[in-house]
Amino acid sequence: MIVIHVDMDAFYASVEIRDDPSLKGKPVIIGSMPDERGVVATCSYEAREFGVRSGMNIKEAYRLCPEGVYMHPNFDKYKETSRKLHEIWDPYASASEPMALDETYLDVTHVGDFDKAAEIAHEIKRRTLDELGLTCSVGLSYCKAAAKTASEELKPNGYFEIRTKEEFVSMMAGRDVKELYSVGPKTAAKLNAMGITTVSQITDRRTDVERTFGKHGRFLVGLAEGIDERLVESYRPEDAKSVSREITFQSNIDDIVLLMDVILILSVSVYERSSKYGLYGNGVSLKVTYSDMESVVRTKNRVSYRGALDVAKEAWELLRKVDRRPVRLIGVGIINLDKKRARQTTLLDIDDESPEDEIDHYLEKMRNRYHFDFKKNMDWTLAIDRIHGVAEHMRIQRMKGKGKRP
Ligand code: TTP
Ligand code: MG
Numbered sequence: 085m086i087v088i089h090v091d092m093d094a095f096y097a098s099v100e101i102r103d104d105p106s107l108k109g110k111p112v113i114i115g116s117m118p119d120e121r122g123v124v125a126t127c128s129y130e131a132r133e134f135g136v137r138s139g140m141n142i143k144e145a146y147r148l149c150p151e152g153v154y155m156h157p158n159f160d161k162y163k164e165t166s167r168k169l170h171e172i173w174d175p176y177a178s179a180s181e182p183m184a185l186d187e188t189y190l191d192v193t194h195v196g197d198f199d200k201a202a203e204i205a206h207e208i209k210r211r212t213l214d215e216l217g218l219t220c221s222v223g224l225s226y227c228k229a230a231a232k233t234a235s236e237e238l239k240p241n242g243y244f245e246i247r248t249k250e251e252f253v254s255m256m257a258g259r260d261v262k263e264l265y266s267v268g269p270k271t272a273a274k275l276n277a278m279g280i281t282t283v284s285q286i287t288d289r290r291t292d293v294e295r296t297f298g299k300h301g302r303f304l305v306g307l308a309e310g311i312d313e314r315l316v317e318s319y320r321p322e323d324a325k326s327v328s329r330e331i332t333f334q335s336n337i338d339d340i341v342l343l344m345d346v347i348l349i350l351s352v353s354v355y356e357r358s359s360k361y362g363l364y365g366n367g368v369s370l371k372v373t374y375s376d377m378e379s380v381v382r383t384k385n386r387v388s389y390r391g392a393l394d395v396a397k398e399a400w401e402l403l404r405k406v407d408r409r410p411v412r413l414i415g416v417g418i419i420n421l422d423k424k425r426a427r428q429t430t431l432l433d434i435d436d437e438s439p440e441d442e443i444d445h446y447l448e449k450m451r452n453r454y455h456f457d458f459k460k461n462m463d464w465t466l467a468i469d470r471i472h473g474v475a476e477h478m479r480i481q482r483m484k485g486k487g488k489r490p
Contacts, residue, residue: 086193086201087316089223089231090173090208092186093240096157097128099165102217111136111152118146118154120334125157129240159465162186165216172211176204179318186220189228191316198224198247205243225252229265229312249310256308257284264307266300283308327358328369330415331468335476336375338410342475344400345450346468350416351396352443353464355389363421368398371415372406380406383419391439393446 092098096114101107111131116122124140134149145152166185174180177190192201205222212220221242223234230252237244246252256264262272264283278296280286286293286308294301306312329350337343347370358365367385382402389395399416447458456470 085191085226085315086195086198087225087228087231088177088190088192088201088205088208089225089228089235090188090190090212090220091222091232091235091239092169092212092218092220094126094128094132095186095218096126096162097131098218099162100155100158101128103161107153111149113142113145113149113152113154114157115145115154116142117156118142122332122334127152160463165218168216169212169218172215173208176208177316179316181316181318189231189316198245202245209241209243227310227312228314228316229307230310232265233263252310253308257282259283261286264304265312266303266307271297271300271304324361324363325421326365326369326417326419327354327363327421328371328415328417329353329357329464330371330413331465332373332413333411333472333475335479336410336412337472337475338408339475339478340403340408342471343403343411343414344396345453345471346414347399347403347416348393348396348446348450349458349462349464349467349471350414351399352392352447352462354416354418355392355395358418358421365418365421367419368395368402369415369417369419370399370402370406371413371417372403372411373413374407375410375412377412379413382406385420389418391443393439393443 097112100114101112109130110128111134112128113124113131113136114126115124120142122142124136124138124142124145126138127136127145131149131152134152136145136149136152142154146154162185169186170180170182170188173188173190177192178194179191181189183189192204195201195204201224205224209220209222212218219241221235221239223231223237223244223246225231225234225246226248230246233252233256234244234246235242246255259282260272261267261275261280261283262269264286267275274296275281275286275293278289278292280289280293286304290305293305297304331346331350337346366387367383368387368389369381369383371379371381373379382405384398384402387394387398389398395416395418450456450458454470454474456467458467
């Protein structure tokens with residue numbers, strides 16, 4: 085197999101810098117604002133010099149880098165950029181397997197040898213920069229894990245090859261286990277506790293590793309010997325089994341009406357996304373994370389929905405069944421998606437009001453409530469921001485009210 089792994093450098097930050105050259109050379113931090121609750125999604129390499137990292141609490145980032153330029157992410161822009169990236173990359177491959185918006189594996193075995201594949205890899209880097217103004221790091225290798233390792237080797241704007249299993253094994257042998265693909269902090273800590281700190285020790289202690297980690301252990305032992313037989317599998321949105329959307333609030337919400345409105349917006353969003361691909365599900369899921377981080381997921385199967393409002397109604401029903409405590413995150417999903425299962429006409433379909441009218445009616449009510457024009461195909465993050473802003477306003481008003489009382 086010949087595999088290319090492409091990963092954009094500081095993706096969200098690079099897109100913002102490309103679109104506003106005055107940011108060039110500055111520590112740009114994408115995520116929450118320093119005065120909000122949240123984390124760093126990513127940051128420019130200049131910000132990384134201050135120690136800022138993805139996933140870091142935004143307050144911590146601000147402490148390390150108060151002079152940084154802080155920005156909210158523009159997901160629509162990154163999604164659009166991702167689509168254009170794939171237009172460049174995918175035609176070179178027999179299969180393209182995206183792992184994130186900015187990252188994909190390309191199967192280029194068909195070109196025949198590594199020299200030809202290396203030409204493609206360089207062409208991908210050049211065209212990505214020329215056509216989209218963004219740099220990426222590319223790894224070329226004989227399997228997925230080694231290609232991914234290679235792309236990280238000389239980041240940013242890197243290119244690295246690992247042509248053989250032997251090269252991979254000797255390169256990794258003395259390295260810390262956490263550099264091995266699929267070893268996260270938890271696995272690393274467990275391995276360390278067993279006295280295993282380097283990759284070659286995984287091979288030495290294979291029986292222990294396999295016994296402790298089961299399936300993942302066997303995968304790790306294989307990797308330490310340079311073996312990864314996973315294929316590059318093209319992902320197509322129409323193959324998805326579920327579609328969901330969730331939102332984390334800046335401050336916890338306990339107002340049931342607001343939660344129901346947020347559920348409605350999320351339902352519109354997931355309904356539009358699934359129907360765009362001609363997919364129908366027969367279940368709805370609701371995820372709730374409380375202020376103490378406890379999460380619950382409730383699902384209802386065998387539901388028949390005719391539109392977003394029906395999805396929302398199922399999710400509202402599920403909301404009634406979970407604990408009533410301050411909520412930090414809420415998510416709605418349509419599950420058991422199936423392209424073939426075309427929606428059956430039921431008596432419901434010849435109801436008085438069409439699902440379209442019903443949802444319009446509901447959105448109109450919300451427009452009056454929030455002074456915001458909610459409509460189908462809306463920017464759902466903006467819509468939820470608006471609901472959230474109103475909630476925040478109400479909370480402050482309530483606090484003021486309380487303060488006034490004797
Ligand atoms: P990554 O490829 O992990 O990071 P990156 O492209 O920003 O930087 P680099 O690859 O050069 O190290 O993730 C791609 C995008 O995914 C990133 O730009 C933002 C988003 N992301 C998050 O929102 N939260 C996270 O914790 C991570 C790791 C990424
Ligand atoms: Mg990246």
